Amino acid sequence: MSGLTHLGDDGAARMVDVGGKAETQRSATATGRITMQPATLAAVRDGNGPKGDVLGTARIAGIMAAKRTGELIPLCHPLALDSVNVDFAFTESAIEVTATASLTGRTGVEMEALTAASVALLTLYDMAKALEKGMVIEQVRLVAKTGGKSGDWHAA
Numbered sequence: 515m516s517g518l519t520h521l522g523d524d525g526a527a528r529m530v531d532v533g534g535k536a537e538t539q540r541s542a543t544a545t546g547r548i549t550m551q552p553a554t555l556a557a558v559r560d561g562n563g564p565k566g567d568v569l570g571t572a573r574i575a576g577i578m579a580a581k582r583t584g585e586l587i588p589l590c591h592p593l594a595l596d597s598v599n600v601d602f603a604f605t606e607s608a609i610e611v612t613a614t615a616s617l618t619g620r621t622g623v624e625m626e627a628l629t630a631a632s633v634a635l636l637t638l639y640d641m642a643k644a645l646e647k648g649m650v651i652e653q654v655r656l657v658a659k660t661g662g663k664s665g666d667w668h669a670a
């Protein structure tokens with residue numbers, strides 16, 4: 515019909531058949547940030563959040579979310595991930611999240627990396643919302659992917 519991979523000839527949504535594709539090493543990295551007031555940022559950085567270990571909880575939430583992406587995004591394949599990493603960096607007014615997912619498989623892991631970053635950010639919000647409700651989650655995006663038929667890609 516339109517050449518879109520997730521539409522059948524009749525225009526109906528479908529899951530892409532990856533059965534004939536070769537397994538290759540693939541990875542994807544996504545980033546995002548949550549901005550907050552200095553006092554909230556200090557409480558999170560110093561481990562003084564009202565709900566306990568904010569960063570540890572957000573890291574585990576991101577990893578768990580990556581593993582369940584196929585259940586959350588309707589046309590994503592459930593994937594056996596080899597690795598998921600979620601890291602945090604503090605700036606003057608924000609916490610930046612970087613999530614990387616990898617596997618050896620027939621389809622990419624971009625959605626898993628994006629899901630990990632998004633859920634880690636949502637968890638940061640949840641863990642710190644008692645301190646501040648006006649935090650802003652922003653700039654969630656794919657920054658790199660490797661492997662597969664389309665090859666490597668890096669954001670400008």
